[in-house]
């Protein structure tokens with residue numbers, strides 16, 4: 440296919456999936472780039488996104504069915520053919536509104552357009568089996584609970600085993616199911632520019648489906664936005680995209696007007712922005728990130744939201760800055776983590792190599808250790824992650840508190856259904872309707 444030819448939504452989904460397969464790209468970033476490059480309208484962009492995310496969310500299950508009807512094992516198929524089969528199979532099994540005939544024919548055409556005319560017959564034959572059997576797909580192999588859940592919800596077995604160990608079979612199944620479900624986008628109203636009522640009215644007027652967040656004041660849940668960044672309310676900074684869990688982490692910091700705040704792992708800036716709003720944009724927030732290119736993200740976000748109390752800088756949170764010692768009223772350490780709590784937003788995270796994740800606690804411990812030195816006596820230290828694994832969460836803060844008697848956990852009264860927590864809390868999608876998240880609030884004794 441010539442690079443100048445305009446791509447359809449299915450072609451864009453295929454290109455994005457190929458970039459994930461071949462170049463280890465993140466599907467959301469690849470999609471965003473390709474949708475813009477190909478000028479897809481909002482309907483086609485939504486279709487391409489659904490196809491790409493849907494395949495990522497159901498990849499293991501789709502491959503199992505492809506393997507039932509294809510002479511070659513899916514992992515031995517040419518990547519482009521495998522992705523075309525996955526896209527076709529996903530539409531047949533999961534998308535009510537796509538006629539089966541269209542799913543098959545488009546897949547066959549795509550195979551030809553990608554210069555693989557000889558494979559077109561095989562693609563046609565395999566997808567026709569999907570169509571014949573879509574109401575009674577082959578049974579999944581008999582195996583352990585972990586084997587079954589892993590295949591049914593397309594999560595690697597190591598992760599399913601960890602979840603089973605942490606929360607038992609019923610909650611694990613619900614957690615996995617929710618990872619593959621559509622989630623409304625949670626937004627925080629920017630009180631410096633509007634009110635929840637006015638923003639709700641404005642968004643409705645722009646065709647967005649909007650509801651107040653069921654339990655978090657100052658937040659709304661929106662769906663049907665298309666590209667959210669094209670909304671005037673977004674462009675003019677009247678809201679911030681922020682999951683309820685992330686908002687709670689910012690609330691735990693209890694930043695007040697006039698405070699000096701240090702956010703040591705700040706990009707793209709969500710928690711800094713949320714704290715700045717709590718401070719009425721009065722005081723100072725220094726928002727740092729190790730990657731210099733991410734500093735611009737913080738700056739442009741603050742500018743969009745009209746927040747002037749934020750200054751962004753590149754800094755490694757493991758390295759000591761003598762000038763900051765004991766200076767901050769609040770230190771936020773929202774550390775890099777495995778991200779297993781946000782698979783429902785970034786489906787590819789489930790396929791990360793667990794060996795790479797094993798290194799994270801070392802970094803997290805080093806950041807917490809160093810960042811704690813910046814808290815003034817009586818000041819607040821918040822440690823948070825978007826994961827649910829104890830080795831990145833309570834094991835890190837527990838060891839830190841054992842080693843640092845000058846810090847103590849602080850009880851926090853979060854709104855229900857989270858409720859009061861004795862210093863730390865793990866949030867779960869199946870319990871709280873939030874991302875999976877961990878928050879620990881500590882105080883440096885006077």
Ligand SMILES: C[S@@+](CC[C@H](N)C(=O)[O-])C[C@H]1O[C@@H](n2cnc3c(N)ncnc32)[C@H](O)[C@@H]1O
Pocket residue numbers: 685703704705706707708709710711727728729730733754755756757773774775776806
């Ligand atoms: C979980 S994200 C932070 C999200 C951010 N707090 C927000 O609310 O938008 C973790 C961030 O830590 C940064 N990071 C990773 N290692 C770091 C280090 N050694 N020092 C500072 N930042 C680091 C990553 O670049 C990433 O942007």
